[in-house]
Amino acid sequence: MNTLQVLGLCALPVLLWLYWRERSTHRKTTAVMSRALKDATERLGHDDRTGLLTLDMFEAKLNEAAQWADQSAQSLSVLTVAIDNFGLISNGFGETSAADVVKLAAERLVACADPAAAVCKVATADYALLVSGGADASTLLAQRIKAAFAQPFDIEGERVNLTCSIGIAVYPLHGAQANIINHATLAMRSLQSSGGADYCLYDPKMGSQAREEALLVNDLRQALQRGHFELYFQPKIDAQSLQVTAAEALIRWHHPTRGFVSPVVFIPLAEKYGLIGPIGTWVIEEACRQAHGWADSGLRMRVAVNISGYQMRQDNLVEFIQGVLAAHGLQPQRFTCEITETVAMEDTQATQLTFEKMRHAGFHVSIDDFGTGYSSLASLQRLPAAELKIDRAFVMDLEQNEMSRSIVKSIVQLAKACNLRIVAEGVETTGQRDLLVAMGCDDLQGYLFSMPVSGNELQKMAMNRFSANSAEFRDSLYATSFMNDMK
Ligand code: C2E
Ligand code: CA
Numbered sequence: 001m002n003t004l005q006v007l008g009l010c011a012l013p014v015l016l017w018l019y020w021r022e023r024s025t026h027r028k029t030t031a032v033m034s035r036a037l038k039d040a041t042e043r044l045g046h047d048d049r050t051g052l053l054t055l056d057m058f059e060a061k062l063n064e065a066a067q068w069a070d071q072s073a074q075s076l077s078v079l080t081v082a083i084d085n086f087g088l089i090s091n092g093f094g095e096t097s098a099a100d101v102v103k104l105a106a107e108r109l110v111a112c113a114d115p116a117a118a119v120c121k122v123a124t125a126d127y128a129l130l131v132s133g134g135a136d137a138s139t140l141l142a143q144r145i146k147a148a149f150a151q152p153f154d155i156e157g158e159r160v161n162l163t164c165s166i167g168i169a170v171y172p173l174h175g176a177q178a179n180i181i182n183h184a185t186l187a188m189r190s191l192q193s194s195g196g197a198d199y200c201l202y203d204p205k206m207g208s209q210a211r212e213e214a215l216l217v218n219d220l221r222q223a224l225q226r227g228h229f230e231l232y233f234q235p236k237i238d239a240q241s242l243q244v245t246a247a248e249a250l251i252r253w254h255h256p257t258r259g260f261v262s263p264v265v266f267i268p269l270a271e272k273y274g275l276i277g278p279i280g281t282w283v284i285e286e287a288c289r290q291a292h293g294w295a296d297s298g299l300r301m302r303v304a305v306n307i308s309g310y311q312m313r314q315d316n317l318v319e320f321i322q323g324v325l326a327a328h329g330l331q332p333q334r335f336t337c338e339i340t341e342t343v344a345m346e347d348t349q350a351t352q353l354t355f356e357k358m359r360h361a362g363f364h365v366s367i368d369d370f371g372t373g374y375s376s377l378a379s380l381q382r383l384p385a386a387e388l389k390i391d392r393a394f395v396m397d398l399e400q401n402e403m404s405r406s407i408v409k410s411i412v413q414l415a416k417a418c419n420l421r422i423v424a425e426g427v428e429t430t431g432q433r434d435l436l437v438a439m440g441c442d443d444l445q446g447y448l449f450s451m452p453v454s455g456n457e458l459q460k461m462a463m464n465r466f467s468a469n470s471a472e473f474r475d476s477l478y479a480t481s482f483m484n485d486m487k
């Protein structure tokens with residue numbers, strides 16, 4: 001045995017000892033790590049603050065439950081629950097109180113459901129419940145949840161009433177397991193878009209409506225770049241002199257395949273999906289460009305633009321309009337901002353600041369669709385408004401309905417008391433016109449006088465004195481002497 005072999009034999013036990021020590025340390029470490037991993041997985045499967053399941057864990061439970069439902073020919077239901085207008089809570093009370101509400105709502109949901117139910121937090125104020133049973137059982141649960149939400153929530157000592165919207169999808173009745181949460185969410189969202197505060201079962205039609213909406217919004221995004229929008233104009237007529245005092249700009253969308261799409265359809269979509277900003281900007285620029293063209297042709301009238309709630313909340317709206325007016329050499333008092341009564345009554349700081357700036361800028365402000373909101377005399381006087389537009393709904397059945405006549409009469413009195421000019425919109429018959437004039441309306445607007453038409457057509461009508469088309473217009477229509485002070 002040489003020296004090397006002797007040394008090898010001596011080192012062997014040491015090496016073996018080192019090997020076993022390493023192995024046992026490794027085993028211990030692995031055990032500690034797997035325990036930690038298990039704890040973390042369990043924690044990860046639950047939302048920290050509410051203790052509800054996470055969406056991943058909920059989906060895993062749904063997967064298991066769907067297998068059970070398949071084997072036993074039973075049904076199960078997913079309910080998605082959203083706290084309505086949750087933004088108001090975070091804006092009004094701050095993030096900490098909003099987080100408390102989310103936790104309180106989670107506790108109420110858990111208390112409503114069977115202990116075997118899985119309850120999960122999907123998003124900030126959205127939850128999902130997985131329960132056994134079909135439409136009957138889930139509808140009963142939805143009623144219990146609705147009743148639980150009817151109890152006021154205590155937020156910073158205030159008793160605040162909240163509502164929730166609940167969408168229900170039943171497996172396998174309402175589709176494959178992979179779609180069931182989406183279908184419940186679709187039901188909940190479609191309920192929310194019509195006011196919420198209730199529950200409803202999924203209907204396959206909801207899918208096609210949502211798809212249709214998505215396609216339309218996609219086209220709407222491209223419509224501006226592709227020049228598919230056009231502005232039409234409808235005149236407002238002085239009830240006494242029958243002269244045109246203004247032209248209201250109304251947007252038109254010529255869709256390449258759908259044809260004409262009404263602003264009643266796409267303006268609310270533009271507002272909902274954040275597209276009203278660029279569209280509103282285009283309308284203001286285009287209306288001023290047109291007003292400049294009319295002024296060059298010797299026509300003197302105001303141009304009126306519908307301003308959305310979103311635009312009213314932008315802090316640079318007034319400065320932007322001032323810039324466009326200056327670029328076209330137009331006076332601010334020749335520009336009318338039509339703001340709906342509902343938006344005008346929004347008491348947000350941003351809206352009120354915009355009104356204040358409008359007053360300073362000297363814009364002509366008109367309160368649109370008047371009579372549909374809840375204005376008080378005090379709130380009206382606070383606004384820099386010069387004009388009220390009576391909503392078409394009251395004008396429509398003026399001849400048949402005593403109640404509409406009384407409402408219009410009191411709106412006219414209110415307007416006079418506030419020193420406001422009163423415009424009646426949607427005038428279609430001579431009977432309506434006569435009643436409105438007798439009641440003291442200052443201006444009239446409607447199909448009786450003119451449909452909304454393109455800027456060029458309005459100009460042509462004006463140049464031809466327009467009398468051929470409508471006996472309602474006088475020759476003096478668009479007289480250049482009228483409103484000479486305005487430019
Ligand atoms: P609005 O501001 O109340 O506009 C009046 C609506 O009544 C217009 O519908 C007009 O074409 C229609 N109208 C006018 N006279 C008569 C009449 O005698 N009979 C009947 N039945 N209807 C009449 P339009 O153009 O479809 O616009 C609908 C709504 O879309 C507008 O209601 C306004 O809220 C919104 N809108 C239109 N253009 C714009 C825009 O450029 N910006 C914004 N934010 N909203 C717009
Ligand atoms: Ca309007």
Ligand code: CA
Nearest residue numbers: 368369389425
């Ligand atoms: Ca209106």
